[in-house]
Amino acid sequence: MPRFALKIEYDGGPFCGWQRQAGGQASVQQALEEALARLEPGEHRIQAAGRTDAGVHATGQVAHADLAKDWDPFRLSEALNWHLKPAPVAVTACARVDDSFQARFSAVERRYLFRIVARRAPVTQERGLVWQISRPLDPEALRAGAARLVGLHDFTTFRSVLCQAKSPVKTLDEITVEEMPYPGGAEYRLRFRARSFLHNQVRSMVGTLERVGAGAWSAEDVTAALNARDRAACGPVAPPQGLYLTGVGYPVDPFAG
Structure with a gap:
């Protein structure tokens, strides 16, 4: 499956934090995974470099996602931003990466x-x-x-x-x-x-x-x-x-x- 790195910006105010919560509270991870599901139906799980807490913002968060289709990175970022509306979350950069890349564990x-x-x-x-x-x-x-x-x-x-x-x-x-x-x-x-x-x-x-x-x-x-x-x-x-x-x-x- 093609792997993509996403650079993400968000206002953390409306969210319980980055990480998806079992109770259904709005999270940044959930917003992105639901946007991915609009592009490729099914369950998506993405991993981020940092699990920011409730109310914390980001201008340079990085996450990776595995998709079925080998998307053009620019088209993928544009499609995600369309489906993220009106949540205060945006993908500011997208790149195709090797399968060995992990947003969290590859970070130095x-x-x-x-x-x-x-x-x-x-x-x-x-x-x-x-x-x-x-x-x-x-x-x-x-x-x-x-x-x-x-x-x-x-x-x-x-x-x-x-x-x-x-x-x-x-x-x-x-x-x-x-x-x-x-x-x-x-x-x-x-x-x-x-x-x-x-x-x-x-x-x-x-x-x-x-x-x-x-x-x-x-x-x-x-x-x-x-x-x-x-x-x-x-x-x-x-x-x-x-x-x-x-x-x-x-x-x-x-x-x-």
Whole structure:
């Protein structure tokens, strides 16, 4: 069966997350599988690079699907986008790939973005797409706290109790912090890069770093929380609406060319 890689963008607000749920709650996976069934009747199961939680968005999710017909990739993406309407899900790229390609297990890197907006007035145009706080943060303090998390660590403190990963030890390759103007306030964009992440790891780290940027925690407090290897030592967990899966890296980019 021909295998296709799909690059997917979605607003996670209306969904219970990426993964199909037994209870019938709307999921991104379900929306895509139902669109595939409109093209090729029957049951479809697709696999994604990351199982984003309820309310989390994506601009660069990757999934693979096996189909009966050897579709032209452009025609397949166009047909899927037609049948995905009106769900806030879009296939932005499609490529025919080798049978050995797996969206999840072939990935060597995942990239996330977290957007924080600091202003007093309610956010209207991007409501549900950012985490709004009322007071500005210190970007240098954010960077100092973030530096304590980069590298190989036991991230038990920043791991959900529901996490099913075999080990809490991960290598966080990079965190960058960018401050930019936002109407009536400021926006802070935190970018994370690693081979893989634990369940709720990014949101847990962002919640802790927000405390550092607000002056309630120090960079040393971040190190102490990390070394505690205790979920109770984590700061508040940031809400899902500011989080985006922005990209997945592979040894060979399936969408190149």
